[in-house]
Amino acid sequence: MASLSTPSLLSFYLGNGRRSGNRRRAALTGRLGGSNFFPRSPVFMLSLERNRLSPRGLRSRVPQASAAVEDEKEWRVEEEDGVKGRPLRVGIVCGGPSAERGISLNSARSVLDHIEGEDLIVSCYYIDCDFNAYAVSPAQLYSNTPADFDFKLESLARAFRSLSEFTEHLAITVDIVFPVIHGCFGEDGGIQELLEKANIPFVGTPSAECRQAFDKHNASVVLKKEGFVTVPSFLIQKNHADKTGLTIWFDRHHLDKVTGKVVVKPTRAGSSIGVSVAYGVEDSLLKAFDIISKGIDDNVLIEVFLGGNEFTTMVIDVGTDDQCQPLALLPTEVELCRSNDGNEDIIFNYRRKYLPTRQVAYHTPPRFHTDVIEFIRQGAALIFKTLKLRDFARIDGWFLPSSVNLSSSLENECGIGKTKYGTIVFTDINLINGMEQTSFMFQQASKVGFSHSNILRTIICRACLRFPVLGTCRKAWNTLSQQLKSAKNPDDVPKRKVFVIFGGKTSERQVSLMSGTNVWLKLQAFDDLDVVPCLLAPADGYVSAKHGDIHQVSSSEVVWSLPYSLVLRHTTEEIFDACLEALEQKRAMLTSQLCKHVKTELFEALSKHDWFTGFDIIEEPPLELTLEQWITQAKEDQAIVFIAVHGDIGEDGTLQSMLEAAGIPYTGPGPIASNTCMDKVSTSLVLAHVKNLGIFTIPKEVRRKDDLIHSSIADIWRDLTTKLQSKTLCVKPSRDGCSTGVARLRSEKDLKVYVSALENFLPRLPANSLSKVHGVIEMPTTSPEFVIFEQFVETDDVVISSKSVGGSTPNLTWKGQSEWIEVTVGVIGRSGDMHSLSPSITVKESGDILSLEEKFQGGTGINLTPPPTMIIRFVMLPLCYIMSLAL
DSSP, X not given: OOOOOHHHHHHHHHHHOOOOHHHHHHHHTTOTTTTBTTBTOHHHHHHHHHOOXXXXXXXXXXXXXXXXXXXXXXXXXXXXXXOOOOOEEEEEEEEOSSTTHHHHHHHHHHHHHHHOBTTEEEEEEEEOTTOOEEEEOHHHHTSSSGGGTGGGHHHHSEEOSSHHHHHHHHHHHOSEEEEOOOSTTTTSSHHHXXXXXXXXXXXXXXXXXXXXXXSHHXXXXXXXXXXXXXXXXXXXXXXXXXXXXXXXXXXXXXXXXXXOEEEEEESSSTTTTTOEEEEHHHHHHHHHHHHHHTTSOSEEEEEEOOOSEEEEXXXXXXXXXXXXXXXXXOOEEEEEOOOTTOOOOOXXXXXXXXXXXXTEEEESSOSSOHHHHHHHHHHHHHHHHHTTOOSEEEEEEEEEETTSOOOHHHHHOOSBTEETTEEEEEEEEESSOOOSTTSHHHHHHHHTTOOHHHHHHHHHHHHHHTOGGXXXXXXXXXXXXXXXXXXXXXXXXXXXXXXXXXXXXSTTHHHHHHHHHHHHHHHTTSTTEEEEEEEEEETTXXXXXXXXXXXXXXXXXXXXXXXXXHHOOSSHHHHHHHHHHHHOHHHHHHHHHHHXXXXXXXXXXXXXXXXXXXXXXXXOOOEEEEHHHHHHHHHHTTOEEEEOOOSGGGTSSHHHHHHHHTTOOBSSOOHHHHHXXXXXXXXXXXXGXXXXXXXXXXXXXXXXXXXXXXXXXXXXXXXXXHHHTOSSEEEEESBSOSSTTOEEEOSHXXXXXXXXXXXXXXXXXXXXXXXXXXXXXXXXXXXXXEEEEEEOOOXXXXXXXXXXXXXXXXXXXXXXXSOOOOOBOOEEEETTEEEEOOOBEEEOSSSSSOOHHHHHOTTSSEEESSOOTTTXXXXXXXXXXXXXXXX
């Protein structure tokens, strides 16, 4: 059976599929794959830019106040007894000045994806580092980082002359604001105070309470007064190096003044920025003033290092009107795994919290005694109420079992947190927690029956109750929602099965997981699709992150059919371990009991609200199948397979051949084209005959890995540089992902390091292993038979400066000396009828080669889509021709 190309499948459903309000809008605005449909793909950047649609058709580039007034006229609201339905208008505000602004962009994108619909219209706003406010198109939320568009905001977005003008606009345009600014200005009460002064309703905690809870020192003081056990700490203030006081504090807590282990953290910089481990008084002061000198914060806390188990728990307010009734979801245990280098100072920092890593694993619920879990829930809810938080928050802390040696202060302290099983200490309060697709909020909510959309809409509904001015508006929204719900009859809609497969065992398996997760989340929004997420994994599994890397060779592969909550993980290893854990009878039974308990509490509270429609996620155990059994299941279900596996059998034609033999439709090119494109040498040979059309491929030298290992490095280097006529070389495996094992070699020494990594099956080349500074280079998980060498093309640097010369706005500079630039282009369509989209340029942050993270991971690297015309003009037509030949 011929394969369905990705665009063919999507156009089939976009053109003919039946979908509800937000599903239709998601399709029309091109959000089917989010930021990682094809990771960081220009497909969606262009489609979003071209298809910014309102419920009544095309709208302007950015929201306008006049348009909001027209909306209000069209959706007139009658008073009380005759309320007509109209959508709720929500303004998402992201960005801000903190180092977590990139995460804020991810959170905003996720909120937008999951709340917008026919009954809920979203406008998007962005605040830059200098507190300038802009109305932006939804497309900008799909940027990789704020640096992607900061330098072109003046031409791309509507700028407000002041924050006052910004709030005046919000007062007319939206009913309620959903702030998703992390850290400074978002969680310290800044944006909240701005909205309060303008009498604009918003989601989350009021400004005064934000200021108190966000400051770790002040919050700790309040909690201690309220009877909670707190972490012993010492406050370092700017321009006041109180070495004597810190020395006395070390003595008081029986810490060695030279080797005593402590944690150094800013008091007001979010939960992840600037946190480090220090030893002794001198090192503590050095790291504290490093935080201050970098401008992260003026005040720094030095805390006793806790050696227990870290946890985090989401709390949501399920009360009525002004009556706060906080209820904690099931906590998550954060298991920090030791690295192979023996580093014992692993902490849950920014890198481990937001980017895929095998140094951390999550367990929801925690592997604690049930009494401890319940105490964490009750304690978090009590903190929420004590600090007068609102709507939602995430509260972090530590469980120190009785077997753990406590500091003298904690050991002798009595209060809320002491149990017969150990001590519970709450440490951080996150007033606007991360809301990216796999965040703790969605992990914990899915365990107790909430989809992404359901938990977010529940939070918004609860927030609306606190503002009497929204009374009629809220009723109108509920009326419209009920009308839309009654108009739908899903039982009459035949559902087509779609299996989304991702994972595998290559170095790009985490990228595949991100792709598959995004595709699954977007496709499941269609009413006529039944979408099943599936993990491809080695049959013998992944070695735990605590012990090493995956096995080099797996005898066969299995596919796990996953429940909703198990997909929301950061790595394939974590999903695999979670599957095994879910099948352990004792663990599964305990989890079921805890989930049922929390769901009962939630239902009793939320059923009092007329807007609550119940839970929409049913948790089921994962199902393990052989690859052959999975294909048989897909055939029986008449499913379409969406291939999101990067490299290996997902791109070399193997999986395509198996599906084609079974007569199962799938996305992407067929077996021959897949195999050709996977092999970089074959691709060059196929394209060799179009050189006369101005389409070139770079000359290559192919060498066997074994020949490299057993030959003279000096002779090989001399031979390669002579034949390729280049002093520096680019090396890559002949058959693997586009980022795996790609490195720049500048000398014989570099070649020796690379060949040694191949010989010893190293999973990665550590940063700066070669002669020039570079990031980590992920190596092939299966040893390649052939390696390709090419002349290294020296591209011109594209620089995004934070300030323009003599000005106050970010600026892009490109000297264009060599006139070479690296681009990537999305091409869609059927064989013989291909269409290219706008190209993208990813700006590398270190080294000469784009790292795996810079190329694919949201929040890293700078992605310019479309690139400025000053850089690139004519690349799309040749790409269409190339893809037509290949497919």
